[in-house]
Amino acid sequence: MNNKYKILLVEDEAHISTFITALLEANGYRVICAESCAEASAMYTSHVPDLVILDLGLPDADGTVFLRSIRQQDLTPVIVLSARSDEREKVAALDLGANDYVTKPFGSDELLARIRSALRGYRHSAPEGHLPGGKFTVGEMTIDYDARRLHIGGSEIKLTQTEYNILALLSEHCGKVMTYAAIIKEIWHETPDDGSIKKLQVNMANIRKKLGERPGDNRYIVNELGVGYRMKSEE
Numbered sequence: 004m005n006n007k008y009k010i011l012l013v014e015d016e017a018h019i020s021t022f023i024t025a026l027l028e029a030n031g032y033r034v035i036c037a038e039s040c041a042e043a044s045a046m047y048t049s050h051v052p053d054l055v056i057l058d059l060g061l062p063d064a065d066g067t068v069f070l071r072s073i074r075q076q077d078l079t080p081v082i083v084l085s086a087r088s089d090e091r092e093k094v095a096a097l098d099l100g101a102n103d104y105v106t107k108p109f110g111s112d113e114l115l116a117r118i119r120s121a122l123r124g125y126r127h128s129a130p131e132g133h134l135p136g137g138k139f140t141v142g143e144m145t146i147d148y149d150a151r152r153l154h155i156g157g158s159e160i161k162l163t164q165t166e167y168n169i170l171a172l173l174s175e176h177c178g179k180v181m182t183y184a185a186i187i188k189e190i191w192h193e194t195p196d197d198g199s200i201k202k203l204q205v206n207m208a209n210i211r212k213k214l215g216e217r218p219g220d221n222r223y224i225v226n227e228l229g230v231g232y233r234m235k236s237e238e
């Protein structure tokens with residue numbers, strides 16, 4: 004493999020940093036390491052990485068401080084490494100603009116898949132959020148943004164306006180976990196509460212059924228329990 008993407012790894016635990024560096028280099032990525040928020044900021048400016056892997060528990064400040072500063076500059080994909088199983092932590096990082104998260108301990112394949120997905124999603128998206136050609140395709144699914152239509156394997160699938168809007172939104176952010184709050188704000192312009200989360204879940208269940216997905220099936224949309232949804236960016 005010869006992809007030569009540059010990844011900034013921000014992690015203060017030496018054994019995890021060594022492990023991830025070896026894994027990424029074996030898969031053709033170039034790796035730059037930082038052990039604190041301050042070091043990460045300096046490295047980010049001088050090396051301009053294609054993707055950032057960010058531990059949240061850093062010695063000088065919380066990793067979200069660095070995440071916030073990245074998002075004030077650009078949309079470089081950020082995958083958060085979290086030792087914390089607390090859902091609120093992950094949701095907070097996603098709402099600050101992280102693309103995805105991986106909970107420690109994680110498997111090599113899982114981390115690599117998340118990286119590929121985040122890099123693909125980033126390459127896909129144009130600045131205004133619309134994709135080149137006005138179409139989005141993953142597997143057998145095609146969304147035609149101009150016609151507001153969905154096709155699976157050549158047949159048109161009828162969606163309600165709301166269902167279409169949700170699906171289009173997820174596709175425009177493919178590879179990124181969108182939290183319940185982010186989706187609800189975008190679709191209904193509401194502050195999320197139990198009622199609106201329920202409304203979203205009902206719509207999602209209908210969308211997944213129309214896409215031919217059974218519960219636990221993750222062909223197009225991954226359900227991140229208690230957090231949100233992620234549209235896949237690859238088969």
Ligand code: CA
Nearest residue numbers: 015058060061
């Ligand atoms: Ca740490």
